Amino acid sequence: MSHLRLHCGFVPLVDSAPMIVARELGFAQEEGIDLVLVKMPSWSALRDSLVLGQTEAAHMLSPVPVAMSLGLGGLPTRIDALMVLSVNGNVIGVSGALAATMRKGGWTGSFHDPVGTGQHMIRATDRHLRVGVPYPFSMHAELLYLWLGALGLSTPGELDVRTVPPPHMPDVMAAGEIDAFCVGEPWGSTAVENAGAELVLPGAAIWSFAPEKVLAARHGWVEENPEAVGRLMRCLAQAAKWLSDRDNRAMAGEILSREEYLNIPNRIIDRALMGRIVTTARGLQAEAPNLLHFNAKAANFPWRSQGAWIASQIARRLGLDRKAAMEVGKACFRSDLYRTNLGKLGIDMPGASEKVEGSLDHAEAVASTRGSLVLGPDRFFDGSVFDPSPDQRPV
Amino acid sequence: MNVMPMAPKLKIAVVEKDVDRSRLIVDGLCAAGDFDITVLGDEATISRRLASIEPDVVLIDVANPSRDALEALSIASGATERPVAMFVDQSDDETTRAAIEAGMSAYVVDGLSPSRIKPVLDAAIARFHMVSQMRSELAAVKSALAERKTIDRAKGLLMQARGVSEDEAYALLRKTAMDQGRKVVDVAQALVTAADLLK
Numbered sequence: 001m002s003h004l005r006l007h008c009g010f011v012p013l014v015d016s017a018p019m020i021v022a023r024e025l026g027f028a029q030e031e032g033i034d035l036v037l038v039k040m041p042s043w044s045a046l047r048d049s050l051v052l053g054q055t056e057a058a059h060m061l062s063p064v065p066v067a068m069s070l071g072l073g074g075l076p077t078r079i080d081a082l083m084v085l086s087v088n089g090n091v092i093g094v095s096g097a098l099a100a101t102m103r104k105g106g107w108t109g110s111f112h113d114p115v116g117t118g119q120h121m122i123r124a125t126d127r128h129l130r131v132g133v134p135y136p137f138s139m140h141a142e143l144l145y146l147w148l149g150a151l152g153l154s155t156p157g158e159l160d161v162r163t164v165p166p167p168h169m170p171d172v173m174a175a176g177e178i179d180a181f182c183v184g185e186p187w188g189s190t191a192v193e194n195a196g197a198e199l200v201l202p203g204a205a206i207w208s209f210a211p212e213k214v215l216a217a218r219h220g221w222v223e224e225n226p227e228a229v230g231r232l233m234r235c236l237a238q239a240a241k242w243l244s245d246r247d248n249r250a251m252a253g254e255i256l257s258r259e260e261y262l263n264i265p266n267r268i269i270d271r272a273l274m275g276r277i278v279t280t281a282r283g284l285q286a287e288a289p290n291l292l293h294f295n296a297k298a299a300n301f302p303w304r305s306q307g308a309w310i311a312s313q314i315a316r317r318l319g320l321d322r323k324a325a326m327e328v329g330k331a332c333f334r335s336d337l338y339r340t341n342l343g344k345l346g347i348d349m350p351g352a353s354e355k356v357e358g359s360l361d362h363a364e365a366v367a368s369t370r371g372s373l374v375l376g377p378d379r380f381f382d383g384s385v386f387d388p389s390p391d392q393r394p395v
Numbered sequence: 396m397n398v399m400p401m402a403p404k405l406k407i408a409v410v411e412k413d414v415d416r417s418r419l420i421v422d423g424l425c426a427a428g429d430f431d432i433t434v435l436g437d438e439a440t441i442s443r444r445l446a447s448i449e450p451d452v453v454l455i456d457v458a459n460p461s462r463d464a465l466e467a468l469s470i471a472s473g474a475t476e477r478p479v480a481m482f483v484d485q486s487d488d489e490t491t492r493a494a495i496e497a498g499m500s501a502y503v504v505d506g507l508s509p510s511r512i513k514p515v516l517d518a519a520i521a522r523f524h525m526v527s528q529m530r531s532e533l534a535a536v537k538s539a540l541a542e543r544k545t546i547d548r549a550k551g552l553l554m555q556a557r558g559v560s561e562d563e564a565y566a567l568l569r570k571t572a573m574d575q576g577r578k579v580v581d582v583a584q585a586l587v588t589a590a591d592l593l594k
Contacts, residue, residue, distance in 0.1 A: 044462040052495055073466055136467045163467035165460045
């Protein structure tokens with residue numbers, strides 16, 4: 001197999017693990033790829049380097065390809081989401097001061113109660129809550145708006161949203177600039193250690209199956225380089241599968257902790273990888289088995305309906321044509337390429353490429369090419385469902 | 396005599412906390428035209444300051460983490476606010492590329508004519524080139540200094556352990572490096588590390 005050098009941008013996060021593992025454990029090499037990973041200081045920098053061809057692919061927030069294809073932010077470019085690299089993985093945390101006020105108001109400190117915790121959070125502040133999110137187009141922002149919106153806040157209008165790159169979230173909280181954040185690990189746990197933050201909710205408690213990061217590439221490059229795209233997708237699928245084995249995760253934590261990647265002690269990285277979150281500096285622990293998925297339940301499959309959901313949320317907020325936006329969102333999530341390129345690996349493919357998001361309360365067997373596929377749960381905390389078919393009216 | 400109506404001075408904000416670098420950029424801009432320039436050094440308050448300044452152009456290092464906050468500002472602008480910020484001029488790919496190569500990103504208020512922005516961007520790009528050159532030179536000097544320190548320590552260790560002169564110690568380091576196909580500094584570093592462990 002001929003040698004192929006590919007540059008991939010990433011932001012230091014636990015969920016950048018598939019790319020790092022693909023390189024470090026030789027999955028990329030097996031596909032004949034010399035995978036060069038480029039650490040980025042911000043999501044804007046990652047996006048620009050992708051658009052300008054300094055990198056061929058990127059570990060990207062799932063809403064960014066949709067936003068860019070809609071012409072929003074930066075240089076409008078058609079970007080494809082080739083596969084989902086991780087599902088869930090975010091945590092919501094509050095400052096020590098806000099946690100104390102919430103406790104005085106009767107909050108019990110539960111890590112799994114979106115309704116109670118959200119209500120206490122809203123009640124505990126008499127001005128607009130200052131919330132840090134990593135990027136305007138991010139699952140973090142979407143989950144936050146969905147959650148506090150369903151609890152009666154007008155979002156984002158009644159929030160003071162601050163954009164902070166993930167590695168800076170702990171510092172910004174320590175400086176007293178924000179009351180709360182929604183961020184990817186290990187930066188929430190780092191804020192617990194270094195900034196007196198308290199983690200109050202996993203993102204998965206708001207939407208139990210949220211596509212978090214995707215493998216992104218320029219649409220034009222994807223069309224011109226089908227061979228490279230196939231190889232890249234296959235090596236990342238192998239890395240994702242390796243990561244799904246919990247026995248491998250301690251080793252993954254060790255690799256991620258290296259200076260060139262996250263540069264964070266692996267005991268902090270392991271919390272997200274093992275689903276055991278330490279919520280306060282005093283060491284309170286919470287089990288969070290659904291915190292982060294790399295491969296389980298067809299996590300890597302880029303559902304057209306996920307792209308449509310993201311587009312629908314953005315369109316509603318910015319006043320765009322919702323139906324047209326949903327078509328753009330669906331086109332971004334390349335389930336067609338996923339089938340073509342990964343079918344050869346013997347991966348069980350779902351029969352359909354879109355689903356009604358939020359409809360599965362429990363794990364359920366579904367129609368698939370090999371008959372062994374289990375999906376769900378994929379509930380939204382408020383019980384809402386999202387039907388991606390174009391003739392559905394918004395609820 | 397015809398008096399042309401004067402367009403108001405362009406308001407430019409430069410986001411850079413290093414004083415030397417920001418001075419270099421501002422000097423370059425001043426030489427290119429008459430502008431109203433503000434330097435923002437404190438990154439935590441950028442969003443607030445920019446909202447009050449309402450600049451026409453924002454210049455910022457590509458690698459500056461505060462860029463994501465600028466992105467948010469540009470998207471948040473609703474119909475009632477000034478349409479803010481697009482990334483350089485969308486019709487001019489070449490300038491965009493040159494800017495990125497120089498390590499600069501520029502946010503320009505929508506609707507400004509390219510002829511007014513071009514001189515600003517050209518001057519700024521030239522200056523960002525100088526800044527990044529300065530930065531890499533500084534890094535090179537620093538690492539050269541660190542290398543010399545390591546080699547000096549290794550020489551000292553050899554002189555002490557084997558009773559040789561300074562020149563002989565260096566010759567020994569160099570020969571070992573050549574034999575092993577490594578750099579002198581790597582051999583020196585290995586020796587220093589080993590000596591520290593044996594202490």
